[in-house]
Amino acid sequence: MNPDVTIVMYHYVRDYQNTKYPDIKGMDVRTFEKQVQYLKNNYNVISMDELVDAIQNGASIDEHSAVLTFDDAYSDHYLYVYPILKKYGVKGAFYVPTGILQDKKVLDVNKIHYILASASHETILQELMLLLDRYRDMYNLETIENYFEKYAHANRWDPEEIIFIKRMLQKGLDQEVRMKITDELFQKFVGQPEEEFSKELYLSTEQILEMQNNGMHFGPHTHDHVWLDSLMKEVQKDQMKKSLHYLKEIGVNLDRWTMCYPYGGYNEDTLTLMEEMGCSAAVTVEPKKFRLNDVNKFELPRLDCNDIEW
Numbered sequence: 323m324n325p326d327v328t329i330v331m332y333h334y335v336r337d338y339q340n341t342k343y344p345d346i347k348g349m350d351v352r353t354f355e356k357q358v359q360y361l362k363n364n365y366n367v368i369s370m371d372e373l374v375d376a377i378q379n380g381a382s383i384d385e386h387s388a389v390l391t392f393d394d395a396y397s398d399h400y401l402y403v404y405p406i407l408k409k410y411g412v413k414g415a416f417y418v419p420t421g422i423l424q425d426k427k428v429l430d431v432n433k434i435h436y437i438l439a440s441a442s443h444e445t446i447l448q449e450l451m452l453l454l455d456r457y458r459d460m461y462n463l464e465t466i467e468n469y470f471e472k473y474a475h476a477n478r479w480d481p482e483e484i485i486f487i488k489r490m491l492q493k494g495l496d497q498e499v500r501m502k503i504t505d506e507l508f509q510k511f512v513g514q515p516e517e518e519f520s521k522e523l524y525l526s527t528e529q530i531l532e533m534q535n536n537g538m539h540f541g542p543h544t545h546d547h548v549w550l551d552s553l554m555k556e557v558q559k560d561q562m563k564k565s566l567h568y569l570k571e572i573g574v575n576l577d578r579w580t581m582c583y584p585y586g587g588y589n590e591d592t593l594t595l596m597e598e599m600g601c602s603a604a605v606t607v608e609p610k611k612f613r614l615n616d617v618n619k620f621e622l623p624r625l626d627c628n629d630i631e632w
């Protein structure tokens with residue numbers, strides 16, 4: 323038997339009728355509940371542990387299985403997701419970029435979301451251009467026109483200004499100046515101290531343990547939410563060791579841990595590392611369902627919750 327499995331990926335799930343940031347892109351909690359009902363009615367929703375058991379030990383799972391996964395350890399997952407999963411008897415898998423919890427920081431990728439949700443794109447773009455001018459000599463930056471040419475390409479979700487801002491702050495600039503500019507934009511437009519914001523945005527260790535005690539699965543998402551495929555093997559290993567160490571320290575059960583690659587980024591070194599470090603399975607962002615026996619357990623595809631047909 324070779325059952326088909328759908329792993330579903332969620333990020334922000336929140337109450338959009340009561341939020342300071344309606345422009346943060348995510349799923350409303352009411353839609354989420356309906357989707358869970360739909361999945362329960364149309365799939366055999368199983369836990370990550372059951373999937374791992376099927377992969378490692380050949381335990382049988384039903385045709386048309388689904389596993390729900392949640393990235394980035396948002397407090398949303400405790401406030402909105404967890405009560406619904408409990409209500410429907412579903413066990414989800416949650417992936418934690420541990421550095422943010424340890425250092426009370428906010429991920430750059432989240433800073434970018436909140437900057438974009440806090441002002442008009444014209445205003446942010448203007449400020450970004452001012453900052454590029456300010457740091458041009460110090461960091462040997464290119465002209466605005468050059469950057470625009472390289473990065474301002476609209477896609478199916480966003481117009482060119484937004485893509486430009488995102489690309490510049492994600493990868494377009496070198497790390498040091500990129501972090502500096504991102505922090506300045508975050509302070510200007512979001513205006514909340516990073517430590518305080520981090521506490522509100524992410525799960526606390528108490529919340530993680532409570533969820534684990536009620537059947538939820540937790541795994542590493544690297545320490546600093548890095549693109550693993552851009553790093554040397556030793557640096558990747560360091561990211562994994564730190565992340566696992568932190569999870570172990572706070573009491574997460576790592577007997578059969580699974581991994582989630584940030585941005586879906588991994589390479590051959592990553593796959594070797596997963597084997598060496600005793601990982602049970604790992605999820606990517608390759609958007610498709612799969613047949614249990616036809617996949618590499620360290621390259622499990624995953625569909626975004628918005629791409630599920632329902």
Ligand SMILES: [Zn+2]
Pocket residue numbers: 393394543547584585
């Ligand atoms: Zn992530």
